[in-house]
Amino acid sequence: MDGGLLYLAAAIMMGLGAVGAAIGVGVLGSKYLEGSGRQPELMPMLRTQMFIVVGLVDAVPMISVALGLYVMFAVAG
Amino acid sequence: MAGGAEQTSSEYIRHHLQHLTYGRLEDGTWGFAQTPEQIEQMGFWAVHVDSLAMAVFLGGIFFVIFRLAAQKASSEVPGRWQNFIEMVVEFVDENVKSTFSANNRLIAPLALTIFVWVFLMNLMDLVPIDFLPYTFQLLGVSHFKIVPTTDPNVTMGMAISVFILILYYSIKIKGFGGFFGELAFQPFPKALLPANLALEGVTLLTKPVSLGLRLFGNLYAGEIIFILIALLPWWIQFSLSVPWALFHILIIVLQAMIFMILTVIYLAQAHEHH
Numbered sequence: 635m636d637g638g639l640l641y642l643a644a645a646i647m648m649g650l651g652a653v654g655a656a657i658g659v660g661v662l663g664s665k666y667l668e669g670s671g672r673q674p675e676l677m678p679m680l681r682t683q684m685f686i687v688v689g690l691v692d693a694v695p696m697i698s699v700a701l702g703l704y705v706m707f708a709v710a711g
Numbered sequence: 712m713a714g715g716a717e718q719t720s721s722e723y724i725r726h727h728l729q730h731l732t733y734g735r736l737e738d739g740t741w742g743f744a745q746t747p748e749q750i751e752q753m754g755f756w757a758v759h760v761d762s763l764a765m766a767v768f769l770g771g772i773f774f775v776i777f778r779l780a781a782q783k784a785s786s787e788v789p790g791r792w793q794n795f796i797e798m799v800v801e802f803v804d805e806n807v808k809s810t811f812s813a814n815n816r817l818i819a820p821l822a823l824t825i826f827v828w829v830f831l832m833n834l835m836d837l838v839p840i841d842f843l844p845y846t847f848q849l850l851g852v853s854h855f856k857i858v859p860t861t862d863p864n865v866t867m868g869m870a871i872s873v874f875i876l877i878l879y880y881s882i883k884i885k886g887f888g889g890f891f892g893e894l895a896f897q898p899f900p901k902a903l904l905p906a907n908l909a910l911e912g913v914t915l916l917t918k919p920v921s922l923g924l925r926l927f928g929n930l931y932a933g934e935i936i937f938i939l940i941a942l943l944p945w946w947i948q949f950s951l952s953v954p955w956a957l958f959h960i961l962i963i964v965l966q967a968m969i970f971m972i973l974t975v976i977y978l979a980q981a982h983e984h985h
Contacts (some may be wrong), residue, residue: 644953707939
């Protein structure tokens with residue numbers, strides 16, 4: 635297989651994964667701040683819930699980063 | 712680097728990603744595989760001895776620690792250790808109570824086991840990357856991956872066990888008809904039964920797949936990044952591996968917690984009547 639295309643594939647994988655996660659975590663963080671600004675007494679509950687969802691959102695780009703690095707260093711290199 | 716200076720970087724990475732595999736070799740004898748080709752040739756009946764051994768070992772540690780703490784527990788002023796164990800148990804208990812409303816004595820112990828076990832398996836990622844493999848290499852073991860959760864077989868095995876529990880409780884609580892009805896008569900009216908079945912079937916099957924792959928992917932990513940950092944010259948490694956390890960502590964706890972909470976949520980859904 636052509637080595638250059640593999641690097642490109644890894645770049646697209648990591649880049650698009652990062653874009654999606656950035657949007658997701660951005661929306662999540664802004665809503666958390668809004669919610670806790672409106673009702674500060676709910677903050678501890680909202681924080682745990684937010685971290686759970688951050689973990690869910692964070693998982694997909696992490697997987698794509700792992701596969702991207704694997705392609706870049708172990709398959710192509 | 713463990714294997715001498717003549718290794719290239721991709722050889723080093725591949726060496727670190729290879730499991731200690733036991734299976735049937737090409738000449739018909741049973742033994743450990745030395746090269747990736749041998750593992751490929753073993754096919755289905757190959758066992759990752761390192762993942763299994765570490766998983767069982769860590770499960771044993773969890774069991775012993777919690778058993779000792781439970782035996783020594785007193786109603787006097789608790790020691791530090793008892794405090795810590797009580798904190799973990801209460802944390803899991805609170806989470807289960809807030810998401811699981813039905814009456815089932817299995818769920819909370821299951822959640823505690825999953826949380827602590829996955830956490831301990833994830834924690835192995837923070838052991839310096841070459842430390843244990845190199846020690847085992849001196850003892851004559853060629854490959855040793857110490858993080859069981861970077862092996863998809865382990866995470867998918869746990870996810871499939873949870874899936875079997877979901878099916879079991881769905882059928883036990885709702886009956887076979889009730890479970891089928893949930894799959895077939897939602898979200899559209901009964902006339903669109905095939906569409907309902909396809910949609911709900913996919914939803915059901917995604918649960919174990921996403922559960923297992925999420926944990927695997929996160930830990931695999933962390934492991935790869937640690938391996939890549941280990942390729943740098945030794946005097947600069949700490950500047951990258953320390954921040955990444957600090958960030959990884961968050962991921963380790965978070966992923967163990969997510970695995971536990973999702974298990975409880977899925978099982979709570981299985982207990983719900985419609």
